[in-house]
Amino acid sequence: xxxxxxxxxxxxxxxxxxxxxxxxxxxxxxxxxxxxxxxxxxxxxxxxxxxxxxxxxxxxxxxxxxxxxxxxxxxxxxxxxxxxxxxxxxxxxxxxxxxxxxxxxxxxxxxxxxxxxxxxxxxxxxxxxxxxxxxxxxxxxxxxxxxxxxxxxxxxxxxxxx
Numbered sequence: 001x002x003x004x005x006x007x008x009x010x011x012x013x014x015x016x017x018x019x020x021x022x023x024x025x026x027x028x029x030x031x032x033x034x035x036x037x038x039x040x041x042x043x044x045x046x047x048x049x050x051x052x053x054x055x056x057x058x059x060x061x062x063x064x065x066x067x068x069x070x071x072x073x074x075x076x077x078x079x080x081x082x083x084x085x086x087x088x089x090x091x092x093x094x095x096x097x098x099x100x101x102x103x104x105x106x107x108x109x110x111x112x113x114x115x116x117x118x119x120x121x122x123x124x125x126x127x128x129x130x131x132x133x134x135x136x137x138x139x140x141x142x143x144x145x146x147x148x149x150x151x152x153x154x155x156x157x158x159x160x161x162x
Contacts, residue, residue, distance in 0.1 A: 003041050004071045004138040016134055019066060019141060020126045022154040025080040025119045026091040028129075029067075034111025035075040044069055044110075045143050048077060051109050052145045055102055059094065061085045064146030064153065068129055071138040076112070078129050079142075080119070082153060092118050 008016060038044050048067070056063045067079035083091040094102075099116050106114040119125050133139060144150060 003035070003039065003075075004069065004140055006140045007136060007138060008134045010135055013130055013135055016130045016141070017126055020080060020129070022157055023064070023082050023150060024153075024157070025082055025122060025125065027081045028117045028119055028125055029077065029079040029081065029106070029114050030117070031077045031079070031106050031110060031114030032112030033075045033077060037111045041069065041140065047109055048079065048142055049145045051106060054105055054109070056083075056146075058101060058105065059083070059098060061089070061091065062146065062149045063091070064144070064150040066144040066150070067142045068133050069140050069142055070133045072133070077142070078133055080125065080129070082149070
């Protein structure tokens with residue numbers, strides 16, 4: 001067993017799905033982490049939050065993120081992201097050069113590679129993160145970051161639905 005000591009059960013699946021509800025996630029990062037360099041859950045949680053801050057500065061976007069840290073087939077993270085700037089652009093508007101720079105930043109901070117993917121099937125991505133990465137694996141949900149943006153988006157989506 002590595003640094004993670006939590007295994008979520010199948011009975012917790014609905015509760016876990018609720019963590020990701022209410023936001024139209026735009027991108028997912030799947031990123032490897034150098035476990036030799038980052039030896040504790042607390043350190044990784046802080047570094048992922050720092051990465052989100054660096055990402056926001058680099059892109060000029062407000063960014064909210066929630067994700068899972070998994071110690072299965074190597075230590076890795078799946079982060080769901082939402083972002084916007086004052087001009088109405090979203091994370092889907094990032095160009096290839098911007099994504100490459102963000103990948104370099106990930107490597108410099110967390111020591112592994114990462115892949116960015118646009119999200120078009122929200123339910124599929126949420127199921128993938130939960131069923132394939134959280135349930136019955138050594139894993140944990142990371143601390144959400146950009147919480148004020150996430151709350152704002154959830155409130156706006158509730159108003160739209162009403």
